[in-house]
Amino acid sequence: MSNFNEDSNEEALYLKKALDFITEELNKETQNINSFKNNLITSNKEMWQQTSHSSEDFGKAAEMNQYLSEINNKSHIFEKSNKKISAYKKMLSCPYFGRIDFSEDGFDETEKIYIGMHNLLNETTDDILVYDWRSPVASMFYEGELGINQYKSPMGMVSGTISLKRQYKIKDSKLIYYFDSSVQIKDSILQEILCKNSSDKMKNIVQTIQKDQDAIIRDTENELLIVQGCAGSGKTSIALHRIAFLLYTGMSSNLSSNNFIIISPNSIFSKYISGVLPELGEENVNQITYGELFSKYLYDSFKIEKRSEELEKLILSKNSLKLTNINFKGSEIFVEILNRLMDYHSKKLIQFTDVYYDNKVIxxxxxxxNMFLNNKIGIAPARRLKRIENMILSKIHPIRKERLKKIENIVKNSYGHEFEIKSFSRLLSIKETKAFLKDIYKFTKIDYLELYKLLFFNSKLFKKLSKGLPLPSNIDEIIEYTKENLSKKFFTYEDSTPLMYLNLKLNGINNFSQIAHVVVDEAQDYYPFQFEIFKLLFPSARYTILGDFNQAMENKKDETIYEDIEKILHKNRSIKLFLNKSYRSSIEINVFAQNFLGKKNTSINFFERHEDNPEVIEVSNESSAYNSIVSDIEKFRQDGFNSIAIICKTNKEAKKAYNSLRSLSKVQLIDDDDLEIGNEALIIPSYMAKGLEFDAVIVLNSTASNYNNDFNKRLIYIACTRALHRLKVYNLRSAEL
Structure with missing residues (x-):
């Protein structure tokens, strides 16, 4: 008992010490930032008053640059101080959450290492009161056991002994409780956090990072890290913490948030995860959906199908043409056909001609x-043709200049009006140049869309280029379907990737040269061809790939999808890691959802958290279903569940449910990627709910006829695994909604 009292007194004193230091530093930084702010305003005024505003006053340029440099330096200090203030304010509530006592080999002293969200350093004494969770020594808190341990420091491996691991519950600057643990983060802390309600933004998990998760977060050896994780295993959250870790370790190499990009499944998901990095003290990184890439690289005069529209059509389609088209256009076979098309175009289709000027062959x-085909350094075709165009123009320039001079002399001798002579020769020059360029452009310009059209509008060429490759049995239907869409100026989602590929390959475009690390979420929904696009856009980047083949949309997939990714991205060092423990849903919800996968997946483990069993409710008509759902929403809110989703199979069903429910309850329809999620109960199609989580989920119309194949069963599996605490499933007996 006395030891406990001593420990408690010691912990209370240390917490006070940390809080006093934070308060002191916060006051200091607040005063500093006010002073910087005033200086910044003064510097701006001085620059405006003391420097010239005339664009022609070049003598003042040096003075202006000096002021700008000073202002930039002060702005940098201001931003740095602002960041410190933000960190101190967060740490006031909870300065740290863990501690390890570590004795390094060769030293008698045992160091008490407190671990929190940020470093807390006394620069006067060089004492570290709290270590950032991303620091090398903190890795032992997540991965180490009591006894002999080691961690990787910048100077090499450090070995020693952990004699204590302790976890704290500190809230509003008060120590609620603490306990000692042996191997990993204790289930009691994890239970408490997982039992909390969901919100409209994903939260950080620094207090509960598990050993297998920490290994993913801290991996710096591999250029390609692939994570297969079951629903609720924390894949996305781990990826965000990984970005925060890499930003922390990359400070010395000037790695910044601009060097990262996340490929998100949709804009709603992008907004949902937008709070994690700021919570961790880092700036948000670039985010883009795959569909947003189309607007960068495809003609805007064509209507481009969205991914959600593609899935809606696929679900509602009664024939297999759409699915076959998607699979074929996303395959490596089609990549090979387009590569052959570009090669054939370069060697056979470009109509090079002799270039004449002034009756001479240039x-x-x-x-x-020969100049075009001589491409030892791999320059893109359009750039090679542009170089040839410039060579031609540079060669005719002196000939053209000499010829114009002769024309001017002839006209001057005949008419004697110099102004008219120059005007005449200039007009002649423009006219001749336009005619000449028109002939040149016939073979120096490439239109990626026209080339793609040629493939489908010339069946002989298609068959020639696809010789020896396995094609779908309904390839003729696919060709006709593609021709019809292109004639209507419509790019299907599955056509947009190959069109983008042609544009990138032919023109050698790269707008993402600064990207050093790419995170691809929901990887199971991308086809091999789409990873070819990533390879083109981010050729030198490292990758973190996250997926779950149990949540694949239109195609049932398995671990072989990751083999395709490895082959395409072709990095020197790669690794596949598996997260088989689900933390999101209760045991009861997880077991229920597994039934929709057919054969029970014994590799998935569930965190031991028990709640109410899911309810399957049979209703005879739509009116009964809607009235019951309104009651469910009210009951959920009374129980403290504010994050509620009504998940329908399709957007069509979601709209119908919304039109019926909006007069009965506060609901919001999510049928567009750009919508902001509000506080109302959400009505959302199944395929747009991926990656999101809710306190309570209502699955509407899950009858056998509505989920009658593997694709549809995976949709309901996705819907059910969005729920943290409560799940209700409505079956309509009489008719489909």
């Missing part, structure tokens, strides 16, 4: 063709 067609 370049023969054979010379031009």
């Amino acid at each position: 370049y023969s067609k054979d010379e031009i063709k």
